[in-house]
Amino acid sequence: MSTPERLRLNTIAGPLLGEFLLGMTVAMGGLWLASHESDAAAGAFGLVNQILETLSVAFRVLAIGLGVMVTQYVGGGQHAAARRVALLALGASSWVGAAIMLVVVAGNDVMLDWLNAPAMVASLAAPYLQWFAPALLLDAYNLSMAAVLRAHLFAKDSLRIMIAMHGTHLALAFVIMRGWGSWDGMGLEGYAIAMLVSRALGLVLHLWFWRVRMQLTPYRQDWWRFAWVDFAPVLRVGLPGAGVEVTYRAAFMVSLAATARLGVTALATHSYTLQLLKYVLLTSMAIGWACEIMVGRLVGAGDLRAANGLVRKAVRNGLLASGSLALFAALGAPWLMRAFTKDAAVIEAAQTLLWLSLLLETGRVFNLILNGALRATGDAIYPAVSSVASLVLVLGVGSFWLGRLFGLPGIWLAYALDEWIRGLLLLSRWLWRGWLPNARNSRRRLRAEKN
Incomplete structure (x- = not known):
């Protein structure tokens, strides 16, 4: 792989890392604010976040498929087709x-009941969740529009938008949740209201950068127009990935329900530990997204040898980064967890989970990087099909039974086993070049559309 390609990958991965860091920091700040109200509030914050992540899978169908198709079109020099797909995504996001x-x-209420939310947690989570409804619509637009910017290699502009959006969210959340002067604030609901305002700002900024960088201005009908025929290539790539996401989220919700059965303390420990681990996977996430963008462009350009070298290097770097950060988190757990709680039992339980996370996070690297790389070649079916059994049997059923036998450490062990099983299946697909026929088919399709 040539030096320009490496520089371009780093140029994408660096801003993406910044975006993820900002997003995680806002979530961490919200959890910190919630934890200073009570452990029940922290549990409600974590529970609602998991519900929102499950629902947002639908948005990622668009972002996944959109990103791959736009990168392939841009890599193949078909800029008009890339613009058409970008505008179609707006209508799909609306619906x-x-x-x-x-x-x-x-x-x-149905979702909270299904998750076995303790009464103390449910009473806080129910009104909090309602406030998120309008913000989710704006989030759909922002995810789609950011994917288009990154596919055109305007990753620094995407980072600028995220700095403004997440900075506004965190600043407003602090004021609205904690209050100001004689006003006591709104508690958890303040975080959702701040998110709504920040996402509106993000949409305005995305529209401005679309117009300035790509000379792309949506018309009124673009916000509602949706044609299945024109959007089929996006769905062909996005739906298998979304199927994995839906299965993963459903299985994870089973594990969350198993955690909730263990009580408020276990739910708070689960929430604190997962939030801290999000920082561990930041680097691999950034490498994975940047790799997906570059592989899509390389497939569009027909340079499959460079794509292969890029992915192999990305996996090695991801393992080194995530392994080192997971070790740091485990060693620093007694001090890091005191940012959220003074409860000695919670801190001790979280430390055990973080040591188990050395296994969890190294396995997760393969999924974060190889899923996107395979999708970018057009090999979207294999990652979905190969993952289902592990997600259902290991993550879902396994976390339920291991949680009953060993408590939270048993649930964490199920997480780690699932990541490694799925990750090794994806690694074997890449190393044995099972993706090559799909990449060649994608290249032939792009050439046929161009002609």
Whole structure:
């Protein structure tokens, strides 16, 4: 792989790392604010975050498929087709976002009951979740529009938008949650209101950068137009990935329900530990997203040898980064966890989970990087099919039974086993070049569309 390619990958991965760091910091700040109200509030914050991540899978269908298709079109020099797909994503975001809003408003109590939320946690989580409904629609737009910017290699502009958006979210959340002067604030609901305002700002900034960088200005009808025929290539790539996400989230929710059965303390420990671990996977996430963008462009350009070398190097770097950060988190657990709680039992339990996370996070590297790389070649079916059994049997059923036998450490062991099983299946697919026929088919399709 040539030096320019390495520089371009680093140019994408660096801003992406900044974006992820900002997003995680806002979530960590929200958890910190919630934890200073009570462990129940922290548990409610973590529970609602998991519900929102599950629902946002629908948005990632668009972002996944959109990102791959735009990168392939741009790599193949088909800029008009890339612009058409970008505009179609706005209409799809409107319809999907409206549907998710309806689910949140109508299914609020049902979701919390299904997760076995303790009464103390549910009473805080129910009104908090309702406030997120309109913000989710704006989030759908922001995810799609950011994917288009990155696919055109405007990753620094995407980072600028995220700095403004997440900075606004965190600043407003602090004021609205904690209050100001004689005003006591709104507690958890303040975090959701701050998110709504920040996502509106993000949408305005995305529209401005689309116009300035890509001379792309949506018309009124673009916000509602959605044609299945034109959007089929995006769905062909996005739906298998979304199927994995839906299965993963469903299985993870089983593990969350198993955690909730263990009580408020276990739920708070689970929430604190997962939030801290999000920092561990930041580097691999950034490498994985940047790798997906570059592999898509290389497939569009027909340079499959460079794509192979890029992915192998990305996996090695990801393992080194995540392994080192997981070790640091485990060693620093007694001090890091005191940012959230003074409860000695919670801190001790979290430390055990973080040592188990050395196994969890190194296995997760393969999934974070190889899933995107395979999708970018057009090999979207294999990652989905190969993952289902592990997600259902190991993550879902395994976390339920291991949680009953060993408590939270048993649930964490199920997490780690699932990541390694799925990761090794993806690694074997790449190393044995099972993706090559799909990459060649993608290249032939792009050339046929161009002609």
